[in-house]
Amino acid sequence: MPASPSSSAQAARAALAARLRELMLDAGIDGKDLSAQCGWHPSKTSRILSGKSAPSESDLRTWCTACGADDQAADLIASLRAVELMYLEWRRIHRAGMRQVQQESLALHQETSVCRAYVSNVVPGFLQTTAYATALMRSITQFQGTPDDVADAVAARTERGRLLHDGRHRFVVLIEETVLRYRIGDAETTAGQLGHLLAVMPLPSVSLGIIPFTAQRTVWPLEAFYLFDNEQASVETLTAEVTVTQPRELADYHRAFAGLAKMAVHGAAARALITAAIDALG
Incomplete structure (x- = not known):
């Protein structure tokens, strides 16, 4: 691992x-x-x-x-x-705001045929709604004390969502069930985000799996990471974004993703977990 x-x-x-x-x-x-x-x-x-x-x-x-x-x-x-x-430390790359980083991320996704994403904290950026992304990025900006260009950054981040529909990209996503229960923004924002997950699940470009609370763990919960084809991995920590290109480490991340995927549920079972999280918002 x-x-x-x-x-x-x-x-x-x-x-x-x-x-x-x-x-x-x-x-x-x-x-x-x-x-x-x-x-x-x-x-x-x-x-x-x-x-x-x-x-x-x-x-x-x-x-x-x-x-x-x-x-x-x-x-x-x-x-x-x-x-x-x-x-790259987040404070360093966000020193002029978050918009440029989001635009660079869009370019990377445009060049990627298959993006595999594992998240244990928040919904992946390419699946975020505008309200959810705004609440999340505003809290990040406040925490880091970097310039507030949240509106422009959110527009650049949600632009990635159009890649779900252009037929040239595939997104394989694994989400810990805990992510469904975290309230980013208010209850309405969280409900809207969860509803959006239900809406994109039928898309042919999307494979969405949820790892239930009750899953027997063969791979422990990890920091969020994204695999871009077989070329690189991006790992997100509190203070930095780490780019992994060393073949041995890339192989480890792909192996971890495969192990995590075996614990995930898809289809009706995944929709049931998302719906239960919506219902829990009251």
């Missing part, structure tokens, strides 16, 4: 550090020599080589110059940027 969702980023950071160490070895210098040539304290070199600190792009250029490998700088900078994209 999946390990820490940040392990892909950690592995990539370690791989970058290993490349920097190789440059030193090829140049025939040690950490003390490199630090002196770079004009910084040896502890900085140690932190970079151990993966405890990420080098800046300027650091990489200086490192390459010290090792007589200026031709390697561009490739190392590209690797650094890739590592940074693997682990």
Whole structure:
């Protein structure tokens, strides 16, 4: 089963550090020599080589110059940027608001043939109603203290819903029954969202499974994650979005999804759970 969702980023950071160490070895210098040539304290070199600190792009250029490998700088900078994209703090990517991130997510979904989504917290964005998305994104904005562009962000998020109808995409969704019972917004908003789930279930592009409270767990409840074809996984934590591309970890997430799917109910049984959640709203 999946390990820490940040392990892909950690592995990539370690791989970058290993490349920097190789440059030193090829140049025939040690950490003390490199630090002196770079004009910084040896502890900085140690932190970079151990993966405890990420080098800046300027650091990489200086490192390459010290090792007589200026031709390697561009490739190392590209690797650094890739590592940074693997682990993105929400406050960082929402620093100008949420709209741009939602537009980027729409683009990713447009490029994906099969999206598999497992959620244990909220309904997936491409299945959210406007009212539900508004209530959710307003609470996120308030929690993070980021600029309020909720109206524009919601419009971009709900735009994903049109992909359910264009015939080129398939969405395989697993929802923990607890998600049906969480009140995002008021009772009317939650009821509307649950009603929308019932409305999209018959669509040929949608497979919606609910994992009941009473299911015998063979896979424990996990953080929400999305699988985009066989290319990448996006894992959502409280503070960051983690992109997983390492084949071994991708295989783990696909295996977890398959295990979770075996516990889910579909069709009439799933509709009954959704209807019961609506009735419980009073």
